[in-house]
Every structure is written in structure tokens, then in C-alpha cells.
Amino acid sequence: MGAALAEFVLEGIIRDGLGDLKANPSKLDDIFSVLTETYLDKQYGQSKIDEIKTYINNNQIKIVQGWAMVPMAVPCISIELTYASEDEDLQQFSNLYEDTDTPKTPEVIVSTFTTTAYDSVTGKVTIDPGTDLARVKPHQVFVDNDGNKFTIQSGNSNSPSNKFVNIGKDQTPVLGANCFIESSIDITRVDRRMVRDREVLRLGCHASNNIYLTKFIYVILKYILKSRQLVLEQRGIHLDREVGSVFAREDELKGEHIFSRFMELRCFTEFDWDQEEVNLVDSFDDEVKAEMPQPITGTATKVNTSDD
Numbered sequence: 001m002g003a004a005l006a007e008f009v010l011e012g013i014i015r016d017g018l019g020d021l022k023a024n025p026s027k028l029d030d031i032f033s034v035l036t037e038t039y040l041d042k043q044y045g046q047s048k049i050d051e052i053k054t055y056i057n058n059n060q061i062k063i064v065q066g067w068a069m070v071p072m073a074v075p076c077i078s079i080e081l082t083y084a085s086e087d088e089d090l091q092q093f094s095n096l097y098e099d100t101d102t103p104k105t106p107e108v109i110v111s112t113f114t115t116t117a118y119d120s121v122t123g124k125v126t127i128d129p130g131t132d133l134a135r136v137k138p139h140q141v142f143v144d145n146d147g148n149k150f151t152i153q154s155g156n157s158n159s160p161s162n163k164f165v166n167i168g169k170d171q172t173p174v175l176g177a178n179c180f181i182e183s184s185i186d187i188t189r190v191d192r193r194m195v196r197d198r199e200v201l202r203l204g205c206h207a208s209n210n211i212y213l214t215k216f217i218y219v220i221l222k223y224i225l226k227s228r229q230l231v232l233e234q235r236g237i238h239l240d241r242e243v244g245s246v247f248a249r250e251d252e253l254k255g256e257h258i259f260s261r262f263m264e265l266r267c268f269t270e271f272d273w274d275q276e277e278v279n280l281v282d283s284f285d286d287e288v289k290a291e292m293p294q295p296i297t298g299t300a301t302k303v304n305t306s307d308d
Contacts, residue, residue: 004236004269006199007079011063013231014077017224018061025053031223032216052216061217067204074258075207075214077221082264083200099278101187107282109135110181115145118173123153124164125173133158133165139184140282142167145176152181183282194272201265206258214259221263238268 021027028049035044062076070078110133117126125142127133138154142165150167157164165181167173205221207213225232232239 002273003271004197006201006237006267006269007065007081009232009235009237010079010201010203010225010265011065013228013235014063014221014224017228018056018220021056021220021224025057028053028056028220031219055213056220070204070206070260071258073206075210075217077217078202078204078206080202080204081199082202084197086195086197100190100192100274102190104186104188106141106186107183108180109140109183112178112180114177115173115175115179118167118171118175120170123166123168123171125167125175127163127165127179129160129163131163133163133181136165136181137282141182141184142173143180143182144173145178146174148172148174151184185280185282187280189278189280191275191278192272193275194270197269197271199267199269201267203263203265204260205262206260208259209257211259214261218261218263225263225265232267236269237265239265 032049032052034040035048036046059075062073064070064073064076064078065080067078067080070076110131113131114128115125116128118124119126133156136152136156136158138152138156140152142150142152144150150171150173153166153168155166203221205214205217207217229239
């Protein structure tokens with residue numbers, strides 16, 4: 001997957017959510033339905049919800065990747081990473097993760113040659129004397145005239161007068177002039193590493209000269225994130241908890257009244273990458289040779305064990 005890039009993932013999800021509300025404004029009736037309750041209806045009511053619908057439909061709420069861009073973009077939602085640290089409790093030994101395999105065409109060890117006989121008792125396939133079998137080893141693959149594959153066993157010969165490979169007893173190879181031997185490796189394997197980070201992202205809702213719009217954008221943002229938690233997880237952002245801050249006006253943004261409300265998202269992310277290609281063993285000779293111990297030779301020395 002690579003880097004989680006949580007800030008950009010959040011931006012995409014928020015954009016999708018705002019687009020969905022613009023296309024389906026009736027969802028805003030549900031989100032803000034409390035405004036139609038008896039105790040709020042007189043002051044706000046359905047007319048306020050309709051006002052929110054109209055605003056969402058006719059205006060763009062920008063999304064900016066940094067606090068410094070807010071004064072030029074209001075109304076907007078800002079996204080900033082305020083804390084990130086590799087969490088030791090979540091790490092694996094040496095950042096080990098997994099191997100990934102990609103299919104590939106096996107290397108041809110011995111190109112096209114002619115086979116003349118097969119002995120089902122010994123498993124030997126007799127090969128044209130002019131073929132060089134110097135690179136042939138057990139566990140490579142013999143491919144017969146029809147493309148059938150057989151694993152090469154131990155006990156093969158590159159003798160000029162007796163060339164053969166052993167594919168095992170009671171096989172049914174198709175002999176002919178289009179046989180070849182290939183590597184048993186049909187994949188490329190890459191070793192991957194991964195670290196897990198604990199991150200805190202600060203999302204701000206900002207509006208100019210409109211305290212109510214700031215609050216409504218905040219509610220909409222919370223709805224978008226809460227209703228898409230599964231999508232966040234699927235895209236690599238594993239939520240810890242969400243905390244909404246106390247409403248505050250940001251006086252440091254001089255020149256106009258910009259009101260802001262913030263939300264902190266605490267999450268875990270994963271960053272994995274290709275470390276190196278694994279060197280796969282194509283073949284090996286599994287014959288075991290036992291050597292007989294050499295007899296001990298030499299002249300025995302008599303040891304006197306008496307007290308004299």
C-alpha cells in the first residue's frame with residue numbers, strides 16, 4: 001500500500017461527502033432535524049435547514065492542506081498533521097511485514113533438444129548426445145514435447161555417451177524434438193517492511209463573519225467522517241478517537257473576523273514498502289553422501305598399571 005497519506009485520504013473523503021450532500025440535500029433534513037423540534041422551531045426550524053441546503057448547493061466549501069491558507073479560502077475546512085510517531089507497541093521485529101510474489105516466465109536452463117527414450121522403471125529420459133546438461137540440477141523442470149512438466153530428480157548424467165535426466169518412475173512424457181528444461185522459479189519475490197504510526201490530525205472549520213456557518217460546517221464534517229468510518233479503515237486510517245474542541249474565534253487572523261472550530265482525529269496508520277528482492281533457490285542436489293570412518297592405525301602402547 002505504501003504511505004497512508006492520511007491528510008490526503010481525509011481530503012478525498014470530505015470532498016466525496018460534500019458532493020454527496022449537494023447531490024442529495026434531503027440528507028441535511030436528517031442531519032439538522034433537531035432544528036425543527038418544538039424548542040428550536042420558532043428560532044430556526046425548517047427555514048434554517050433550507051437555508052443550509054441552499055448554501056451547500058450554491059457555494060463551495062474549500063479544503064486546504066494547511067492553516068496558513070485559511071484566510072484566503074474561507075469558508076473552508078483545513079487539515080493539518082499535528083503529531084506523528086512510530087508506536088513501539090505496534091511495531092514488529094525488524095519492521096518485518098510480508099513477502100509479495102509476482103508471476104514471471106521461468107528461465108530456460110537448456111533450450112530445445114530431442115529426447116529418444118524413457119525408462120519407466122528407472123525414470124530416465126534419454127537425451128540427444130549433442131545436448132549440454134551441465135547446468136541441470138534436481139528440482140528443475142523437464143518440459144516434454146507437448147508442454148507437460150515433470151520435476152527433475154537426483155541422478156542425472158551429462159556423459160557424452162550417456163545423457164539423461166531422471167523425472168521419476170512411471171511417468172508418461174511425450175518424446176520428441178521440442179523438449180527443454182526450465183527453472184522451477186516462476187515468481188519474483190520481494191521482501192516488504194512496515195512501520196505503524198500513531199498520528200493526530202487537526203481538522204478546522206472556518207468561516208468569515210458568520211458564526212453559524214462555522215458551526216454548521218462542523219456538524220456536516222462530523223457527519224461525513226462518522227458515516228464513512230468504514231471507508232477510512234479501508235483506506236488505511238484506523239481511528240482511535242475523535243475530540244471536538246471548544247468553539248473559538250481566531251483573532252490572530254487579522255483583517256477580518258474568521259471564526260473556527262476544530263476537531264482532532266487520533267488514528268493509527270501503516271507505512272509499508274519494498275525492501276529488497278528475495279534470492280530464491282532454483283535447485284539443489286539433495287543426494288546425501290556418507291563417508292565410512294577410517295580405521296585407526298598405529299602401534300599399541302602397553303600401559304603398566306601395577307604399583308611397581
